[in-house]
Structure formats: C-alpha cells, structure tokens
Amino acid sequence: xxxxxxxxxxxxxxxxxIGGFYGLMLARAGYDVHFLLRSEFDTxxxxxxxxxxxxxxxxxxxxxxxxxxxxxxxxxxxxxxxTKSTGNAALGPIxxxxxxxxxxxxxxxNGLAVEDQLRNVLPDSLHILGGLCFVCVNRVAPGVVAxxxxxxxxxxxxxxxxxxxxxxxAIVEACAALFKTAGIxxxxxxxxxxxxxxxxxxxxxxxxxxxxxxxxxxxxxADPDSQALIxxxxxxxxxxxxxxxxxxxxxxxxxxxxxTESMPDYRPSMYHDLAxxxxxxxxxxxxxxxxxxxxxxxxxxxxxxxxxxxxxxDRGNRPASEE
Amino acid sequence: xxxxxxxxxxxxxxxxxIGGFYGLMLARAGYDVHFLLRSEFDTxxxxxxxxxxxxxxxxxxxxxxxxxxxxxxxxxxxxxxxTKSTGNAALGPIxxxxxxxxxxxxxxxNGLAVEDQLRNVLPDSLHILGGLCFVCVNRVAPGVVAxxxxxxxxxxxxxxxxxxxxxxxAIVEACAALFKTAGIxxxxxxxxxxxxxxxxxxxxxxxxxxxxxxxxxxxxxADPDSQALIxxxxxxxxxxxxxxxxxxxxxxxxxxxxxTESMPDYRPSMYHDLAxxxxxxxxxxxxxxxxxxxxxxxxxxxxxxxxxxxxxxDRGNRPASEE
Numbered sequence: 103x104x105x106x107x108x109x110x111x112x113x114x115x116x117x118x119x120i121g122g123f124y125g126l127m128l129a130r131a132g133y134d135v136h137f138l139l140r141s142e143f144d145t146x147x148x149x150x151x152x153x154x155x156x157x158x159x160x161x162x163x164x165x166x167x168x169x170x171x172x173x174x175x176x177x178x179x180x181x182x183x184x185t186k187s188t189g190n191a192a193l194g195p196i197x198x199x200x201x202x203x204x205x206x207x208x209x210x211x212n213g214l215a216v217e218d219q220l221r222n223v224l225p226d227s228l229h230i231l232g233g234l235c236f237v238c239v240n241r242v243a244p245g246v247v248a249x250x251x252x253x254x255x256x257x258x259x260x261x262x263x264x265x266x267x268x269x270x271x272a273i274v275e276a277c278a279a280l281f282k283t284a285g286i287x288x289x290x291x292x293x294x295x296x297x298x299x300x301x302x303x304x305x306x307x308x309x310x311x312x313x314x315x316x317x318x319x320x321x322x323x324a325d326p327d328s329q330a331l332i333x334x335x336x337x338x339x340x341x342x343x344x345x346x347x348x349x350x351x352x353x354x355x356x357x358x359x360x361x362t363e364s365m366p367d368y369r370p371s372m373y374h375d376l377a378x379x380x381x382x383x384x385x386x387x388x389x390x391x392x393x394x395x396x397x398x399x400x401x402x403x404x405x406x407x408x409x410x411x412x413x414x415x416d417r418g419n420r421p422a423s424e425e
Numbered sequence: 426x427x428x429x430x431x432x433x434x435x436x437x438x439x440x441x442x443i444g445g446f447y448g449l450m451l452a453r454a455g456y457d458v459h460f461l462l463r464s465e466f467d468t469x470x471x472x473x474x475x476x477x478x479x480x481x482x483x484x485x486x487x488x489x490x491x492x493x494x495x496x497x498x499x500x501x502x503x504x505x506x507x508t509k510s511t512g513n514a515a516l517g518p519i520x521x522x523x524x525x526x527x528x529x530x531x532x533x534x535n536g537l538a539v540e541d542q543l544r545n546v547l548p549d550s551l552h553i554l555g556g557l558c559f560v561c562v563n564r565v566a567p568g569v570v571a572x573x574x575x576x577x578x579x580x581x582x583x584x585x586x587x588x589x590x591x592x593x594x595a596i597v598e599a600c601a602a603l604f605k606t607a608g609i610x611x612x613x614x615x616x617x618x619x620x621x622x623x624x625x626x627x628x629x630x631x632x633x634x635x636x637x638x639x640x641x642x643x644x645x646x647a648d649p650d651s652q653a654l655i656x657x658x659x660x661x662x663x664x665x666x667x668x669x670x671x672x673x674x675x676x677x678x679x680x681x682x683x684x685t686e687s688m689p690d691y692r693p694s695m696y697h698d699l700a701x702x703x704x705x706x707x708x709x710x711x712x713x714x715x716x717x718x719x720x721x722x723x724x725x726x727x728x729x730x731x732x733x734x735x736x737x738x739d740r741g742n743r744p745a746s747e748e
Contacts, residue, residue: 311734314637314734315734315737315738317737317741321741322737325736325737325740327732327733327734327736327737327740328733328734328737330733331730331733331734331737334726334729334730335730403657403726403727403730404726404727404729404730406657406727407654407657407658407726407727407730407731408730409650410650410651410653410654411634411637411638411650411651411654413648413650414638414640414645414648414650414651414654415638417648417650418640418644
C-alpha cells in the first residue's frame with residue numbers, strides 16, 4: 103500500500119465502531135492517525151485497537167496515538183467524525199482544537215442536515231464534507247470492533263471556503279483517495295442531499311424496527327409482516343425524497359431490500375444505542391426527514407408512527423439522572 | 426337485589442378477568458352461575474373467586490360451582506363467553522355441551538366478526554349475542570380479579586332463531602336485565618357492527634401500543650409522541666368505520682381520548698397476553714378491521730404498520746412447543 107508523500111494527518115473524533123474501523127484502516131495504510139477517546143481511552147492506550155473483520159481478517163493497531171482531550175491532539179488535516187449525531191451541537195470546541203487551519207471535516211453520520219448542525223458551530227475556514235458509510239460494524243468490547251460486511255464511504259462536499267465546483271471536487275477527491283489508499287471504496291457524491299435521502303431508505307426501516315422490535319435484520323427479513331412493513335416504510339421514504347426534489351434511481355428500494363436479504367444477520371446502530379441506553383438518533387433519521395417532506399407537502403404516515411413509537415421508547419430509556 | 430322468579434341458569438365459559446368479574450357479580454345477585462375453568466380449577470374450587478374492586482370493594486364468592494369440563498355442567502340458559510377470541514374456532518363442542526336447547530350465547534370479546542366465527546361452529550338453535558365490555562379488569566392471581574374502573578356491557582343480537590326484530594330485542598333486553606339486576610349497566614345496541622367499530626377506536630391504539638411499547642395507558646397519555654400516535658390511529662379507525670358504512674358520533678375519538686385521560690392507569694389485555702406469552706388477539710382487533718376497510722376502499726396505514734409490528738412480536742412470543 104502506498105502512502106502520500108506529505109503523509110496527511112488524520113484525527114478520529116469518536117472512536118466507536120465507525121471511527122475505530124476507518125481509523126484503524128487508515129492507520130494501517132500508513133496515515134498518521136490520532137484517535138480521540140473518552141471512556142475507552144485507558145483500554146485502547148494499553149491494548150490498542152482491534153477490528154475482527156469478516157472481510158479482512160483480524161486486524162490490530164498497537165500502539166494507538168490515543169488522546170483523552172482534543173486539546174492534546176496535533177493539528178489534523180482531516181477529521182473523521184464518528185460520534186452520534188445527537189451530540190453534534192457540542193462538537194464545535196472539540197473540532198476546533200483538533201483541526202489544522204484549513205482542515206476538512208468528514209461527518210460519518212446518518213440522517214438529514216447533520217452537516218448543518220456542525221456548520222453552525224465551526225469556523226468558516228473549515229471544509230465540511232458528508233460521508234455515508236455502507237458498512238456493517240459494531241463495537242463489541244472496548245477497543246474492539248466487529249466488521250461484518252461491506253465498507254464503502256460515499257463522500258460529498260457540504261460547505262466551507264471552497265466556493266467553486268472544481269475546488270470542492272478536488273477536496274472530495276482527496277478525501278476519497280485517503281480511503282481508497284486504505285482499500286476502502288469511496289465513491290464521490292455529486293448530490294449530498296439526495297445521497298442522504300437514499301441512505302434513509304435503508305436507515306428508516308432497519309434502524310427503527312431493530313430498536314422497536316428488539317431484533318436483527320435477519321429476523322426482520324424472515325417474517326412476512328415485518329417484510330411488508332419494511333417495504334411500505336421504504337416506499338414512503340422514496341416518496342418523501344421525491345417530494346423534496348430527489349428522484350431516486352428506479353427500483354432503488356427493491357435493490358436495498360435485496361442487498362439486506364443477502365447480508366449477514368446484523369443489528370443496526372439504533373438497536374445497540376437502545377440496549378446501551380444511549381440517546382437514539384431520532385432527530386437526524388426521523389424528525390428532520392419528516393419535517394422536510396411535510397414542508398414539501400408529503401406526510402409519511404408509517405414513518406411518523408414509527409418515529410412516535412421510538413420517541414416514546416427513547417424518552418423512557420435514559421438513565422434516571424438524565425430525566 | 427332481586428332475582429328473577431325463574432332463576433335463569435348462567436354458564437361462564439372462560440373464567441378469566443372478564444368471565445370471573447361478571448360471573449361473580451351475577452352469582453352475588455342471586456343467579457345460578459356455573460363456571461368452567463381450566464388451569465385455575467383447583468384453586469377456585471378450593472378458595473372461591475375474589476374481585477378486588479375499586480368500585481364495589483372486596484367481593485368474594487365461595488363456594489363456586491366450578492367445572493373442569495363443559496360435559497359436567499348443567500344445561501345453561503345463558504352462556505357468557507370470556508375466552509380469548511384466538512380460540513373461537515374450538516368453542517363449538519364446549520358451548521354445545523353446556524347450552525340448554527334454546528340458550529343464548531353472549532360473546533364478551535373485542536374486535537370484528539368474532540360472532541361469525543362462533544356461528545360457524547354452533548347449531549342454528551342457539552342465539553348468539555355480542556357484548557362489548559367497558560371495564561378495566563385484570564386477573565392478578567388464580568381466582569382473583571382486580572376491577573379498576575367502569576363495568577358496563579353493551580349488548581346486541583347477532584344471529585340465531587329469532588327472525589323478527591321484536592323477538593331479537595326481547596332476548597337482548599332479557600340479557601341486559603340479567604346484568605342490570607346485578608348492578609351493571611347494560612345498554613342495548615341497535616347496530617352491533619357499528620358498536621364493534623366504536624370499541625375498536627379504543628382497542629386499536631391502546632391494546633396494541635401497550636403491548637408494543639410495554640407500557641400502560643397512563644404513560645401513553647403522558648407522552649406527547651404516543652399521544653399524537655394514539656390520536657392518529659383513532660382517526661384512521663373512525664375513517665375505516667365510515668368507509669364500512671358506520672358513521673360514528675361526532676367527536677367520538679376525542680371523547681374516548683378524554684375518558685382514557687381520566688381513567689386510572691391501566692394495562693390492557695394485550696399487554697398481559699404478551700407478558701404471559703398467550704397469542705395476541707390480532708385477527709379480531711387488527712386483521713379483520715383492516716381487511717373490511719380495505720375491501721371498502723380505505724387503507725389504514727398506521728393501523729396496518731402497528732398490526733405488522735405486533736404480528737412480528739406475536740410470532741416470536743410463543744412457547745417453543747408452539748413454533
């Protein structure tokens with residue numbers, strides 16, 4: 103594997119399943135990767151990071167350039183943000199401390215308008231890119247990520263100092279090159295909003311139903327009633343996207359359905375968030391798409407019902423101290 | 426309390442919360458009541474029945490005329506059926522054994538078309554009446570029922586040898602008189618199908634959501650998202666009823682919503698069915714109303730989504746031997 107001569111410095115903000123997986127892959131490809139951690143700092147500083155991958159085998163990184171605080175990190179050219187979208191409003195100071203003056207911040211999150219939240223708390227000098235991860239990963243223990251399938255990251259430019267299209271594409275291409283060097287497919291997205299809607303066609307049914315019904319994709323795909331519900335939810339999201347001006351490729355929902363049928367059994371992140379009593383990413387994955395579609399004149403009744411049920415569960419799922 | 430001179434004989438088929446409550450009330454009013462039991466026979470034969478009522482205080486009946494088998498019961502003039510609708514297809518032989526030749530069978534169940542199922546397995550000589558219970562009761566231990574609120578039974582004629590309206594009304598009035606003598610309000614329903622749809626406006630949201638979200642009416646009514654979901658589900662059922670030709674009273678859903686707000690905290694039967702791994706009454710409360718409305722040209726998207734989620738849960742909730 104080759105390494106850029108300049109050896110870009112990459113910061114990982116939030117070393118969970120997503121941050122841990124991509125950070126380790128980039129570090130193994132020779133990039134200078136620095137990891138910000140909280141509760142898992144001690145374990146990772148002592149034992150390193152591991153990815154148990156069904157695709158790549160058992161991978162490990164040791165020692166890890168691990169930090170407890172963004173203030174201790176060197177200025178990074180690229181920041182990959184793998185935290186939950188529920189915490190985006192608080193990311194401003196963290197990212198400012200870890201970013202080089204003209205850094206690019208790649209937000210590896212699901213849902214709509216997550217970049218807008220970040221834009222509000224970051225200086226204009228930083229580029230914000232959106233990244234959509236098509237990957238099945240789970241954090242199985244401190245510093246240990248299980249990688250079950252796929253891996254691609256689709257990347258698009260959101261906002262920042264690059265005002266002309268050529269400059270924006272150059273930054274997106276440079277970001278994609280980082281991943282490609284590490285053996286990760288990284289398509290460039292011409293239309294970030296449309297791509298976010300396309301990802302929602304998967305996230306809306308599978309994330310929500312896995313949490314609501316306490317189950318995995320395999321069981322959801324094996325039951326005729328949950329199958330029918332998934333198809334109906336997907337269809338609503340496709341219609342919501344169209345109402346918002348995004349014409350998805352023909353047969354797109356059916357394609358995602360078929361991909362999921364052939365996928366290994368998987369518990370999406372919202373299942374784990376519920377089980378571990380973390381806030382669910384309901385704003386980004388449900389509330390904002392619902393509001394956007396409704397503003398365009400289209401309600402998504404089943405999506406809204408699912409959102410309301412999840413909001414009820416989420417409210418009752420917080421540790422007592424947060425209530 | 427007065428007793429009819431002829432002293433009608435009443436059989437209770439299924440002595441759970443509903444059968445236990447009404448059977449005990451009728452027996453205490455002086456009727457000759459005989460109770461069919463299964464798993465709770467020994468306890469009830471030995472210790473009697475108890476109703477711990479927030480309305481009437483602590484009531485008990487001892488000894489109880491209890492039976493393990495319908496074949497041992499004397500011929501009853503009235504049969505009150507309080508079993509789960511999921512078992513209706515198997516009720517034919519049981520009811521035939523316990524019924525006097527011209528008996529009336531009052532089916533105390535929720536949902537649509539439950540009487541049709543029973544009609545298919547009973548001789549033409551028996552009258553079938555439908556009863557809608559507006560009561561908060563729960564079986565809290567073998568032979569012990571908690572009665573938390575309300576109590577009325579609305580009664581309508583379904584089918585049988587009474588071919589003219591006067592005769593049908595006479596039977597319904599006689600049935601209502603049984604309950605009224607026992608201090609239970611028993612309105613007569615002119616239109617059983619419409620009344621069943623009206624009851625569904627309550628059952629569809631509260632039964633299903635209490636099971637799906639593992640919660641009680643009080644918590645559902647305290648959360649803005651579940652409140653909104655309840656209102657949306659109610660509205661769909663009202664529209665489904667209208668599609669099927671039943672115009673509900675203006676403001677009916679809002680009325681039920683307000684009644685539930687003022688009710689003591691309650692866990693509907695489907696919550697308990699799920700918790701105790703009994704089959705959920707999805708056919709009667711969801712599948713048949715959905716099919717009836719769809720046949721009339723109206724889909725109920727949120728009701729269908731709720732049904733599909735519950736069907737998924739129900740399938741995974743059976744004891745291993747049933748799978």
